[in-house]
Amino acid sequence: MNMVVCIKQVPDTAEVRINPETNTLIRDGVPSIINPYDVHAIEAALQIREKAGGKVTALTMGPPQAEVALREALSMGVDDAALLTDRAFAGSDTWATAYTLSKAIQLLGADIILCGKQAIDGDTAQVGPEIAEFLDIPHISYIRKIDEAGGGRIVVQRLMDDGFDVIESSLPVLLTVVRELNVPRLPSLKGKMAAKKAMIRKLTAADIGAEESSLGLRGSPTQVKNIFAPESRKDRKMLEGTIEEKVEALVRELVGLKCL
Amino acid sequence: MDYFLTEEQLMIRDLARQIAEEKIVPVRAELDETGEFPWDVMKTIAQSDLFGLFIPEEYGGLGKGCLELCVAVEELSRACLGVSTSYAANALGTYPLLLFGTEDQKKRFLPDIAAGKRLVAFGLTEANAGSDAGGTQTTARLEGNEYVINGTKQWITNGGVAEIYTIIAITDRSKGPRGASAFVVEKGTPGFSFGKKENKMGIRASATTELIFDNCRVPRENLIGKDGAGFLVAMKTLDSSRTGVGAQGVGVAQGAFEEAVKFARKRVQFGHPVITFQAIQHMLADMATSIEAARALVYAVARFIDSGAKDVSKESAISKLYATDVAMKVTTDAVQVMGGSGYMKEYPVEKMMRDAKILQIYEGTNQIQRNVIGQALIKEFARSK
Ligand SMILES: Cc1cc2nc3c(=O)[nH]c(=O)nc-3n(C[C@H](O)[C@H](O)[C@H](O)COP(=O)(O)OP(=O)(O)OC[C@H]3O[C@@H](n4cnc5c(N)ncnc54)[C@H](O)[C@@H]3O)c2cc1C
Ligand SMILES: Cc1cc2nc3c(=O)[nH]c(=O)nc-3n(C[C@H](O)[C@H](O)[C@H](O)COP(=O)(O)OP(=O)(O)OC[C@H]3O[C@@H](n4cnc5c(N)ncnc54)[C@H](O)[C@@H]3O)c2cc1C
Numbered sequence: 153m154n155m156v157v158c159i160k161q162v163p164d165t166a167e168v169r170i171n172p173e174t175n176t177l178i179r180d181g182v183p184s185i186i187n188p189y190d191v192h193a194i195e196a197a198l199q200i201r202e203k204a205g206g207k208v209t210a211l212t213m214g215p216p217q218a219e220v221a222l223r224e225a226l227s228m229g230v231d232d233a234a235l236l237t238d239r240a241f242a243g244s245d246t247w248a249t250a251y252t253l254s255k256a257i258q259l260l261g262a263d264i265i266l267c268g269k270q271a272i273d274g275d276t277a278q279v280g281p282e283i284a285e286f287l288d289i290p291h292i293s294y295i296r297k298i299d300e301a302g303g304g305r306i307v308v309q310r311l312m313d314d315g316f317d318v319i320e321s322s323l324p325v326l327l328t329v330v331r332e333l334n335v336p337r338l339p340s341l342k343g344k345m346a347a348k349k350a351m352i353r354k355l356t357a358a359d360i361g362a363e364e365s366s367l368g369l370r371g372s373p374t375q376v377k378n379i380f381a382p383e384s385r386k387d388r389k390m391l392e393g394t395i396e397e398k399v400e401a402l403v404r405e406l407v408g409l410k411c412l
Numbered sequence: 413m414d415y416f417l418t419e420e421q422l423m424i425r426d427l428a429r430q431i432a433e434e435k436i437v438p439v440r441a442e443l444d445e446t447g448e449f450p451w452d453v454m455k456t457i458a459q460s461d462l463f464g465l466f467i468p469e470e471y472g473g474l475g476k477g478c479l480e481l482c483v484a485v486e487e488l489s490r491a492c493l494g495v496s497t498s499y500a501a502n503a504l505g506t507y508p509l510l511l512f513g514t515e516d517q518k519k520r521f522l523p524d525i526a527a528g529k530r531l532v533a534f535g536l537t538e539a540n541a542g543s544d545a546g547g548t549q550t551t552a553r554l555e556g557n558e559y560v561i562n563g564t565k566q567w568i569t570n571g572g573v574a575e576i577y578t579i580i581a582i583t584d585r586s587k588g589p590r591g592a593s594a595f596v597v598e599k600g601t602p603g604f605s606f607g608k609k610e611n612k613m614g615i616r617a618s619a620t621t622e623l624i625f626d627n628c629r630v631p632r633e634n635l636i637g638k639d640g641a642g643f644l645v646a647m648k649t650l651d652s653s654r655t656g657v658g659a660q661g662v663g664v665a666q667g668a669f670e671e672a673v674k675f676a677r678k679r680v681q682f683g684h685p686v687i688t689f690q691a692i693q694h695m696l697a698d699m700a701t702s703i704e705a706a707r708a709l710v711y712a713v714a715r716f717i718d719s720g721a722k723d724v725s726k727e728s729a730i731s732k733l734y735a736t737d738v739a740m741k742v743t744t745d746a747v748q749v750m751g752g753s754g755y756m757k758e759y760p761v762e763k764m765m766r767d768a769k770i771l772q773i774y775e776g777t778n779q780i781q782r783n784v785i786g787q788a789l790i791k792e793f794a795r796s797k
Contacts, residue, residue, distance in 0.1 A: 337459055
């Protein structure tokens with residue numbers, strides 16, 4: 153069983169502050185961590201490996217410093233790590249990110265690909281499912297339990313608002329995971345020592361045979377025109393009362409504003 | 413202060429700290445309340461490889477020394493002495509095998525100990541043998557190829573939860589101090605059982621029980637070291653482990669001190685945070701000073717032991733004595749700095765104060781440490797004259 157876990161390095165807080173002048177994230181002094189959901193994805197892969205055997209590779213796309221996240225994954229016990237890093241990848245939106253990751257996964261080969269549900273900084277929850285589309289394989293999101301994995305199939309539980317679905321899929325498959333799935337292990341000392349010495353494979357655009365036009369800013373259909381922190385608006389009114397009273401009040405307001 | 417720890421030692425410290433903060437701090441109050449043994453934490457420690465820190469690599473350990481063990485013990489103790497006692501007693505119980513065990517015994521036991529698969533305990537104390545191990549009444553009689561053990565050990569840390577026990581018993585009473593021997597006994601051996609778990613003032617997460625031997629037969633291969641070397645095994649074991657008790661003192665003192673500073677910055681009386689009062693600042697300054705002195709001493713003695721020094725009795729006694737007296741004083745003062753809040757179970761310092769007391773008692777009371785130091789001084793000065 154070959155598994156690839158996609159991990160993203162993110163700033164260590166869901167509440168990164170924004171510089172009001174430049175409208176960019178203030179990353180100074182904020183330590184980087186592995187996206188918390190992705191740590192659960194690593195744990196899931198390690199547990200599958202313990203039962204069904206196989207190999208787990210951690211994969212990340214990012215600047216050279218993202219190597220730290222891969223070493224952390226190695227210290228938890230993944231077998232191998234690959235870093236996608238190339239100037240050509242800069243400015244990727246979720247589409248280009250997913251394209252790039254999918255090309256690397258094709259190169260590495262995988263029966264099960266695991267992602268976090270979402271990244272705590274970008275927060276789109278798009279990358280996992282998009283990778284599956286690029287690879288043309290099924291994906292199951294919001295996995296809260298893995299019942300079986302092996303013999304060419306997988307049975308999982310998908311978290312829903314009102315309970316959960318039990319889903320069986322053929323392999324290869326891509327899973328995105330939620331925190332309920334497991335309690336991630338802490339690194340071990342032997343793992344940490346091995347991780348410190350481990351060689352981390354670097355992959356460039358050429359290595360994964362990607363098309364230049366699909367990479368980075370050029371390959372990103374979303375273009376960021378402006379980033380700003382929305383000002384909290386004070387000109388708002390809360391309507392009180394029963395539903396009927398509130399509806400009446402709302403209609404009156406809308407008529408007053410000449411919207412109706 | 414920077415103690416110029418190596419990159420690996422820092423790695424050990426960070427990992428032990430992570431375990432302490434993520435896995436121990438959230439459960440310590442409950443463990444203290446219920447007195448339940450922290451199996452989950454022990455499993456985490458096992459997974460982290462910390463049980464194998466001081467065990468040679470050829471037996472599955474990491475081949476580190478006393479300093480590394482002290483660094484790990486300190487961090488665990490900063491969160492909970494009950495947990496760190498269970499961890500440190502494992503090392504205490506392992507030293508007889510490590511220092512005196514045959515190759516065969518090492519191969520039989522050390523890999524499981526290093527992996528944290530089986531816990532260990534050390535049994536010396538008895539009802540009539542506390543500070544005075546000479547009062548030991550447990551006997552081991554050689555019958556053919558087996559020793560038959562009879563007697564009761566008391567207040568043994570990890571009793572019941574450990575699977576491997578290293579114990580001292582009298583093999584020939586006529587030989588006096590040369591008539592004791594050390595044995596390894598496995599849980600499950602017929603004739604070996606446990607008394608009830610003691611209800612303690614502190615370190616309540618740790619298990620303390622009697623070990624009861626009733627015609628318990630162990631094969632001759634379970635003798636550790638030579639027949640008659642029991643007290644030597646016990647003495648060298650305690651020499652090796654005492655500095656670890658010092659490290660427990662540094663850890664719990666640091667934990668209590670941090671709580672006190674945090675509280676003093678927030679608590680406002682007479683219109684000012686109490687930390688602005690010089691009386692409080694001076695107490696905190698004394699606490700910080702004595703903790704740093706204790707840490708420097710413990711690390712220095714650990715390095716001395718790791719250098720391969722032959723006789724470390726005096727130095728290890730000095731480090732245990734000083735660091736644990738500091739622990740008692742600092743945890744008591746932490747309660748004082750926090751006033752009534754410090755006395756309440758909502759804050760962890762009252763537990764730390766109750767826990768700290770044991771450090772002045774076990775592995776030789778601090779009076780006995782002073783005796784050891786005093787006797788070493790007499791010998792040293794007699795020689796130098
Ligand atoms: C509109 C828009 C424009 C953007 N423009 C830019 C830009 O110009 N420059 C720029 O630097 N960034 C840009 N980004 C950010 C970047 O594209 C996203 O951070 C990245 O695509 C991941 O998306 P996400 O953070 O929402 O991850 P999600 O989709 O929420 O992440 C889900 C999972 O996908 C996996 N994953 C996500 N990213 C990675 C990764 N890099 N490596 C490995 N696995 C991963 C993880 O398993 C993660 O848990 C933009 C994002 C958006 C939404
Ligand atoms: C929680 C706990 C865990 C323990 N774990 C273990 C364990 O894992 N293994 C183990 O073998 N033992 C263990 N012990 C036993 C511990 O080591 C003894 O309690 C300790 O050595 C003191 O013996 P005692 O309690 O009988 O005190 P006593 O020897 O009865 O001492 C009573 C008082 O007299 C003082 N005193 C005695 N002799 C002298 C002297 N010559 N000079 C000056 N003062 C003296 C002592 O300092 C003390 O203040 C544990 C004890 C406790 C409480």
